Amino acid sequence: MKKQFKELPGIVKRLAEASSEAAYQELFNILYSPLRKFAFCMLHSNEEAEEVAEDVLVTLWRKRKTLSDINNIHVYALVIAKNLSLNILQKRSRYNTASLDEIDVSFCFDNSTPEQIIIDNELKKRLENAIQSLPPKCQLVFKLAKENDLSYKEIGEVLSISVKTVDAHLVAATQKLAKIFKEEFQIK
Template identity: 35%
Template sequence: MNETTIQDLLQKIAFEDDQQAFKVLYFQYYKRLYNLASFYVRSAEATEEVVNDTFISIWSRRKLLADITDFTSYIYKAVKNKSLNFLKQRNFPIHFNIDDVKAEIEDVTLNIEDQMIVADFQLLIEHAVNSLPPQCKLVFKMIKEDGLPHKEVAELLNLSVRTIEYHMSIALKKLSESLNYKKNAPLVSSK
Protein backbone atom coordinates (compact mmCIF):
# COMPACT_ATOMS: atom_id res chain seq x y z
CA MET A 1 0.00 0.00 0.00
CA ASN A 2 1.51 3.34 -0.93
CA GLU A 3 1.99 6.22 1.47
CA THR A 4 -0.77 8.33 -0.16
CA THR A 5 -3.34 5.63 0.51
CA ILE A 6 -2.10 5.27 4.07
CA GLN A 7 -2.44 9.03 4.52
CA ASP A 8 -6.02 8.79 3.25
CA LEU A 9 -6.77 6.08 5.81
CA LEU A 10 -5.17 8.13 8.58
CA GLN A 11 -7.26 11.15 7.63
CA LYS A 12 -10.47 9.10 7.71
CA ILE A 13 -9.58 7.62 11.07
CA ALA A 14 -8.52 10.94 12.59
CA PHE A 15 -11.34 13.13 11.31
CA GLU A 16 -14.23 10.72 10.78
CA ASP A 17 -13.55 8.01 13.41
CA ASP A 18 -13.79 5.59 10.47
CA GLN A 19 -13.61 2.08 11.95
CA GLN A 20 -13.50 0.44 8.52
CA ALA A 21 -10.41 2.49 7.58
CA PHE A 22 -8.85 1.48 10.91
CA LYS A 23 -9.58 -2.18 10.13
CA VAL A 24 -7.86 -1.82 6.74
CA LEU A 25 -4.86 -0.19 8.42
CA TYR A 26 -4.77 -2.95 11.03
CA PHE A 27 -4.74 -5.75 8.48
CA GLN A 28 -2.24 -3.91 6.29
CA TYR A 29 0.33 -3.72 9.09
CA TYR A 30 -0.51 -6.58 11.44
CA LYS A 31 1.77 -9.27 9.97
CA ARG A 32 4.80 -6.98 9.66
CA LEU A 33 4.31 -5.64 13.18
CA TYR A 34 3.84 -9.14 14.54
CA ASN A 35 7.15 -10.13 12.96
CA LEU A 36 8.91 -7.13 14.47
CA ALA A 37 7.42 -7.70 17.92
CA SER A 38 8.41 -11.38 17.78
CA PHE A 39 11.99 -10.20 17.25
CA TYR A 40 11.82 -8.83 20.80
CA VAL A 41 9.15 -10.98 22.47
CA ARG A 42 9.49 -14.72 21.96
CA SER A 43 6.01 -15.78 23.02
CA ALA A 44 3.33 -15.80 20.32
CA GLU A 45 0.69 -14.78 22.87
CA ALA A 46 2.82 -11.90 24.16
CA THR A 47 3.62 -10.82 20.60
CA GLU A 48 -0.08 -10.63 19.75
CA GLU A 49 -0.69 -8.67 22.93
CA VAL A 50 2.04 -6.15 22.06
CA VAL A 51 0.73 -5.59 18.52
CA ASN A 52 -2.89 -5.33 19.60
CA ASP A 53 -1.99 -2.95 22.45
CA THR A 54 -0.18 -0.80 19.92
CA PHE A 55 -3.28 -0.60 17.75
CA ILE A 56 -5.47 0.12 20.77
CA SER A 57 -3.17 3.02 21.64
CA ILE A 58 -3.34 4.30 18.08
CA TRP A 59 -7.15 4.16 18.10
CA SER A 60 -7.35 5.93 21.45
CA ARG A 61 -5.13 8.73 20.11
CA ARG A 62 -6.53 8.68 16.58
CA LYS A 63 -7.07 12.44 16.43
CA LEU A 64 -3.27 12.81 16.27
CA LEU A 65 -2.92 10.53 13.23
CA ALA A 66 -3.49 13.34 10.77
CA ASP A 67 -0.18 14.91 11.84
CA ILE A 68 1.93 11.80 11.21
CA THR A 69 3.88 12.06 7.97
CA ASP A 70 5.59 8.63 8.00
CA PHE A 71 3.15 6.19 9.56
CA THR A 72 5.23 3.09 8.80
CA SER A 73 8.16 4.48 10.74
CA TYR A 74 5.87 5.68 13.51
CA ILE A 75 4.16 2.33 14.00
CA TYR A 76 7.42 0.37 13.88
CA LYS A 77 8.81 2.55 16.66
CA ALA A 78 5.59 2.16 18.63
CA VAL A 79 5.77 -1.65 18.41
CA LYS A 80 9.43 -1.66 19.37
CA ASN A 81 8.70 0.51 22.43
CA LYS A 82 5.67 -1.59 23.42
CA SER A 83 7.77 -4.76 23.08
CA LEU A 84 10.57 -3.43 25.25
CA ASN A 85 8.10 -2.09 27.82
CA PHE A 86 6.32 -5.45 27.87
CA LEU A 87 9.58 -7.26 28.60
CA LYS A 88 10.62 -4.70 31.21
CA GLN A 89 7.27 -4.78 33.05
CA ARG A 90 7.28 -8.56 33.25
CA ASN A 91 10.99 -8.83 34.04
CA PHE A 92 11.58 -10.99 30.98
CA PRO A 93 15.08 -11.19 29.61
CA ILE A 94 15.33 -9.61 26.17
CA HIS A 95 15.78 -12.33 23.51
CA PHE A 96 16.35 -11.83 19.83
CA ASN A 97 15.51 -14.76 17.58
CA ILE A 98 16.08 -13.35 14.12
CA ASP A 99 15.14 -16.59 12.36
CA ASP A 100 11.57 -16.13 13.57
CA VAL A 101 11.22 -12.73 11.86
CA LYS A 102 9.53 -13.06 8.51
CA ALA A 103 8.23 -10.70 5.82
CA GLU A 104 6.35 -11.41 2.64
CA ILE A 105 6.35 -9.84 -0.79
CA GLU A 106 2.90 -8.46 -1.61
CA ASP A 107 0.92 -9.90 -4.53
CA VAL A 108 0.42 -7.81 -7.64
CA THR A 109 -2.51 -8.34 -10.01
CA LEU A 110 -1.15 -9.23 -13.47
CA ASN A 111 -2.19 -11.32 -16.46
CA ILE A 112 -1.54 -15.07 -16.20
CA GLU A 113 1.74 -15.07 -18.14
CA ASP A 114 3.10 -12.16 -16.09
CA GLN A 115 1.91 -13.84 -12.90
CA MET A 116 3.88 -16.96 -13.79
CA ILE A 117 7.02 -14.94 -14.52
CA VAL A 118 6.62 -12.95 -11.30
CA ALA A 119 5.98 -16.15 -9.31
CA ASP A 120 9.14 -17.75 -10.70
CA PHE A 121 11.16 -14.63 -9.96
CA GLN A 122 9.69 -14.32 -6.47
CA LEU A 123 10.62 -17.94 -5.84
CA LEU A 124 14.21 -17.21 -6.86
CA ILE A 125 14.31 -14.10 -4.67
CA GLU A 126 12.71 -15.91 -1.74
CA HIS A 127 15.27 -18.70 -1.90
CA ALA A 128 18.10 -16.19 -2.20
CA VAL A 129 16.80 -14.09 0.72
CA ASN A 130 16.22 -17.17 2.88
CA SER A 131 19.81 -18.26 2.26
CA LEU A 132 21.10 -15.03 3.81
CA PRO A 133 22.50 -15.09 7.33
CA PRO A 134 19.65 -14.35 9.79
CA GLN A 135 20.60 -10.77 10.68
CA CYS A 136 21.33 -9.87 7.05
CA LYS A 137 17.93 -11.26 6.11
CA LEU A 138 16.13 -9.18 8.74
CA VAL A 139 17.99 -5.98 7.81
CA PHE A 140 17.38 -6.58 4.09
CA LYS A 141 13.64 -7.13 4.58
CA MET A 142 13.18 -4.09 6.81
CA ILE A 143 15.00 -1.83 4.34
CA LYS A 144 13.93 -3.26 0.98
CA GLU A 145 10.46 -4.60 1.73
CA ASP A 146 9.29 -2.17 4.40
CA GLY A 147 11.17 0.84 3.03
CA LEU A 148 12.71 1.90 6.32
CA PRO A 149 15.85 4.04 6.25
CA HIS A 150 19.16 2.59 7.49
CA LYS A 151 19.22 4.85 10.53
CA GLU A 152 15.78 3.75 11.63
CA VAL A 153 16.55 0.06 11.19
CA ALA A 154 19.71 0.62 13.25
CA GLU A 155 17.63 2.18 16.03
CA LEU A 156 14.96 -0.53 15.90
CA LEU A 157 17.53 -3.34 16.11
CA ASN A 158 19.89 -1.52 18.48
CA LEU A 159 22.74 -1.71 15.97
CA SER A 160 25.00 0.96 14.50
CA VAL A 161 24.26 2.43 11.08
CA ARG A 162 27.62 1.03 9.93
CA THR A 163 26.50 -2.45 10.95
CA ILE A 164 23.27 -2.00 9.00
CA GLU A 165 25.24 -0.85 5.95
CA TYR A 166 27.55 -3.83 6.34
CA HIS A 167 24.62 -6.25 6.48
CA MET A 168 23.03 -4.62 3.44
CA SER A 169 26.24 -4.85 1.42
CA ILE A 170 26.61 -8.54 2.32
CA ALA A 171 22.92 -9.18 1.54
CA LEU A 172 23.06 -7.42 -1.83
CA LYS A 173 26.30 -9.16 -2.79
CA LYS A 174 24.97 -12.60 -1.84
CA LEU A 175 21.62 -11.98 -3.57
CA SER A 176 23.37 -10.79 -6.71
CA GLU A 177 25.64 -13.82 -6.74
CA SER A 178 22.75 -16.17 -6.04
CA LEU A 179 20.45 -14.67 -8.68
CA ASN A 180 23.22 -14.54 -11.31
CA TYR A 181 23.96 -18.20 -10.65
CA LYS A 182 20.31 -19.22 -10.68
CA LYS A 183 19.27 -17.29 -13.79
CA ASN A 184 20.88 -20.00 -15.90
CA ALA A 185 19.79 -22.87 -13.65
CA PRO A 186 16.36 -24.53 -13.84
CA LEU A 187 13.80 -23.39 -11.27
CA VAL A 188 12.94 -26.95 -10.27
CA SER A 189 15.84 -29.04 -9.11
CA SER A 190 16.01 -32.66 -10.14
CA LYS A 191 16.60 -35.08 -7.27
Protein backbone atom coordinates in the same frame (compact mmCIF):
# COMPACT_ATOMS: atom_id res chain seq x y z
CA MET B 1 6.84 2.13 -0.95
CA LYS B 2 3.90 -0.19 -1.28
CA LYS B 3 0.67 1.26 -2.65
CA GLN B 4 -1.21 0.52 0.55
CA PHE B 5 1.21 2.63 2.62
CA LYS B 6 0.61 5.58 0.29
CA GLU B 7 -3.06 5.46 1.32
CA LEU B 8 -2.21 5.88 5.02
CA PRO B 9 -2.29 9.72 5.18
CA GLY B 10 -5.90 9.80 3.93
CA ILE B 11 -6.92 6.99 6.25
CA VAL B 12 -5.25 8.69 9.23
CA LYS B 13 -6.99 11.96 8.37
CA ARG B 14 -10.41 10.25 8.37
CA LEU B 15 -9.54 8.46 11.59
CA ALA B 16 -8.36 11.65 13.33
CA GLU B 17 -11.18 13.89 12.16
CA ALA B 18 -14.19 11.58 12.38
CA SER B 19 -13.04 8.69 14.61
CA SER B 20 -14.11 6.52 11.69
CA GLU B 21 -14.24 2.83 12.58
CA ALA B 22 -14.06 2.03 8.86
CA ALA B 23 -10.82 4.04 8.62
CA TYR B 24 -9.47 2.21 11.67
CA GLN B 25 -10.30 -1.13 10.03
CA GLU B 26 -8.38 -0.03 6.90
CA LEU B 27 -5.46 1.06 9.08
CA PHE B 28 -5.58 -2.29 10.88
CA ASN B 29 -5.64 -4.22 7.58
CA ILE B 30 -2.61 -2.32 6.25
CA LEU B 31 -0.44 -2.23 9.38
CA TYR B 32 -1.19 -5.45 11.27
CA SER B 33 0.92 -7.82 9.16
CA PRO B 34 4.03 -5.58 8.90
CA LEU B 35 3.84 -4.86 12.63
CA ARG B 36 3.52 -8.56 13.48
CA LYS B 37 6.45 -9.47 11.20
CA PHE B 38 8.58 -6.69 12.68
CA ALA B 39 7.81 -7.76 16.26
CA PHE B 40 8.48 -11.39 15.33
CA CYS B 41 11.95 -10.40 14.06
CA MET B 42 12.72 -9.12 17.54
CA LEU B 43 10.80 -11.58 19.71
CA HIS B 44 10.83 -14.89 17.77
CA SER B 45 7.40 -15.64 19.20
CA ASN B 46 4.21 -15.59 17.14
CA GLU B 47 1.99 -15.01 20.18
CA GLU B 48 4.05 -12.11 21.50
CA ALA B 49 4.38 -10.61 18.01
CA GLU B 50 0.61 -10.74 17.54
CA GLU B 51 0.13 -9.16 20.95
CA VAL B 52 2.55 -6.34 20.10
CA ALA B 53 0.84 -5.67 16.75
CA GLU B 54 -2.55 -5.55 18.45
CA ASP B 55 -1.25 -3.29 21.24
CA VAL B 56 0.21 -0.88 18.68
CA LEU B 57 -3.09 -0.69 16.83
CA VAL B 58 -5.01 -0.14 20.08
CA THR B 59 -2.55 2.66 20.91
CA LEU B 60 -3.17 4.21 17.51
CA TRP B 61 -6.93 4.08 18.13
CA ARG B 62 -6.53 5.72 21.54
CA LYS B 63 -4.33 8.47 20.06
CA ARG B 64 -6.46 8.85 16.91
CA LYS B 65 -7.18 12.55 17.52
CA THR B 66 -3.46 13.41 17.42
CA LEU B 67 -2.40 11.10 14.58
CA SER B 68 -2.73 13.80 11.94
CA ASP B 69 0.32 15.47 13.54
CA ILE B 70 2.47 12.42 12.69
CA ASN B 71 4.43 12.68 9.41
CA ASN B 72 4.84 8.94 8.76
CA ILE B 73 2.33 6.77 10.59
CA HIS B 74 4.00 3.55 9.37
CA VAL B 75 7.34 4.45 10.94
CA TYR B 76 5.55 5.78 14.04
CA ALA B 77 3.75 2.45 14.46
CA LEU B 78 7.00 0.52 13.98
CA VAL B 79 8.72 2.63 16.65
CA ILE B 80 5.89 1.83 19.07
CA ALA B 81 6.25 -1.87 18.15
CA LYS B 82 10.01 -1.69 18.72
CA ASN B 83 9.55 -0.16 22.16
CA LEU B 84 6.89 -2.69 23.17
CA SER B 85 9.10 -5.54 21.91
CA LEU B 86 12.08 -4.22 23.85
CA ASN B 87 9.92 -4.10 26.98
CA ILE B 88 8.95 -7.75 26.43
CA LEU B 89 12.58 -8.74 25.87
CA GLN B 90 13.56 -6.94 29.05
CA LYS B 91 10.85 -8.74 31.04
CA ARG B 92 11.81 -12.03 29.41
CA SER B 93 15.47 -11.62 30.38
CA ARG B 94 14.41 -11.07 34.00
CA TYR B 95 12.59 -14.40 34.03
CA ASN B 96 14.96 -16.28 31.70
CA THR B 97 12.21 -17.64 29.50
CA ALA B 98 12.70 -18.70 25.91
CA SER B 99 10.27 -19.05 23.02
CA LEU B 100 10.06 -22.31 21.08
CA ASP B 101 7.78 -21.03 18.30
CA GLU B 102 8.27 -22.17 14.77
CA ILE B 103 9.52 -19.53 12.38
CA ASP B 104 6.88 -18.21 10.01
CA VAL B 105 8.60 -17.58 6.69
CA SER B 106 6.58 -15.13 4.65
CA PHE B 107 8.14 -15.76 1.27
CA CYS B 108 5.81 -16.77 -1.52
CA PHE B 109 6.85 -19.32 -4.07
CA ASP B 110 4.98 -20.68 -7.07
CA ASN B 111 4.28 -24.30 -6.15
CA SER B 112 3.02 -26.03 -9.25
CA THR B 113 4.21 -29.63 -8.85
CA PRO B 114 4.95 -31.88 -5.86
CA GLU B 115 8.65 -31.81 -6.73
CA GLN B 116 8.57 -28.03 -6.90
CA ILE B 117 6.85 -27.86 -3.51
CA ILE B 118 9.64 -29.95 -1.96
CA ILE B 119 12.35 -27.86 -3.64
CA ASP B 120 10.69 -24.59 -2.61
CA ASN B 121 10.28 -25.73 1.00
CA GLU B 122 13.93 -26.75 1.13
CA LEU B 123 15.00 -23.39 -0.34
CA LYS B 124 12.82 -21.55 2.19
CA LYS B 125 14.43 -23.50 5.05
CA ARG B 126 17.93 -22.82 3.75
CA LEU B 127 17.23 -19.14 3.24
CA GLU B 128 15.67 -18.72 6.68
CA ASN B 129 18.59 -20.61 8.28
CA ALA B 130 21.02 -18.37 6.43
CA ILE B 131 19.15 -15.26 7.59
CA GLN B 132 19.02 -16.61 11.16
CA SER B 133 22.82 -17.00 11.09
CA LEU B 134 23.25 -13.24 10.66
CA PRO B 135 24.07 -11.13 13.72
CA PRO B 136 20.81 -9.99 15.41
CA LYS B 137 20.98 -6.29 14.41
CA CYS B 138 22.04 -7.21 10.86
CA GLN B 139 19.20 -9.73 10.66
CA LEU B 140 16.65 -7.17 11.85
CA VAL B 141 17.81 -4.52 9.35
CA PHE B 142 17.76 -7.09 6.54
CA LYS B 143 14.21 -8.21 7.37
CA LEU B 144 12.95 -4.64 7.67
CA ALA B 145 14.39 -3.82 4.26
CA LYS B 146 13.42 -7.01 2.42
CA GLU B 147 10.22 -8.17 4.14
CA ASN B 148 8.72 -4.87 5.29
CA ASP B 149 9.96 -2.83 2.31
CA LEU B 150 11.18 0.02 4.50
CA SER B 151 13.59 2.60 3.10
CA TYR B 152 17.01 3.04 4.69
CA LYS B 153 15.79 6.29 6.25
CA GLU B 154 12.71 4.60 7.74
CA ILE B 155 14.82 1.74 9.12
CA GLY B 156 17.18 4.29 10.65
CA GLU B 157 14.25 6.08 12.30
CA VAL B 158 12.76 2.85 13.64
CA LEU B 159 16.04 1.53 15.06
CA SER B 160 17.53 4.93 16.00
CA ILE B 161 20.60 4.40 13.80
CA SER B 162 22.05 6.39 10.90
CA VAL B 163 21.33 5.66 7.25
CA LYS B 164 25.02 4.77 6.80
CA THR B 165 24.76 2.20 9.59
CA VAL B 166 21.66 0.73 7.93
CA ASP B 167 23.62 0.52 4.67
CA ALA B 168 26.57 -1.12 6.43
CA HIS B 169 24.28 -3.75 8.01
CA LEU B 170 22.66 -4.52 4.66
CA VAL B 171 26.01 -4.80 2.89
CA ALA B 172 27.28 -7.14 5.61
CA ALA B 173 24.08 -9.22 5.46
CA THR B 174 24.17 -9.48 1.67
CA GLN B 175 27.84 -10.46 1.66
CA LYS B 176 27.36 -13.10 4.35
CA LEU B 177 24.27 -14.55 2.62
CA ALA B 178 26.11 -14.61 -0.71
CA LYS B 179 29.04 -16.42 0.92
CA ILE B 180 26.72 -18.97 2.55
CA PHE B 181 24.90 -19.72 -0.70
CA LYS B 182 28.12 -19.87 -2.72
CA GLU B 183 29.46 -22.48 -0.31
CA GLU B 184 26.18 -24.37 -0.10
CA PHE B 185 25.60 -24.52 -3.84
CA GLN B 186 29.32 -24.68 -4.71
CA ILE B 187 29.23 -21.55 -6.87
CA LYS B 188 32.55 -20.05 -7.85
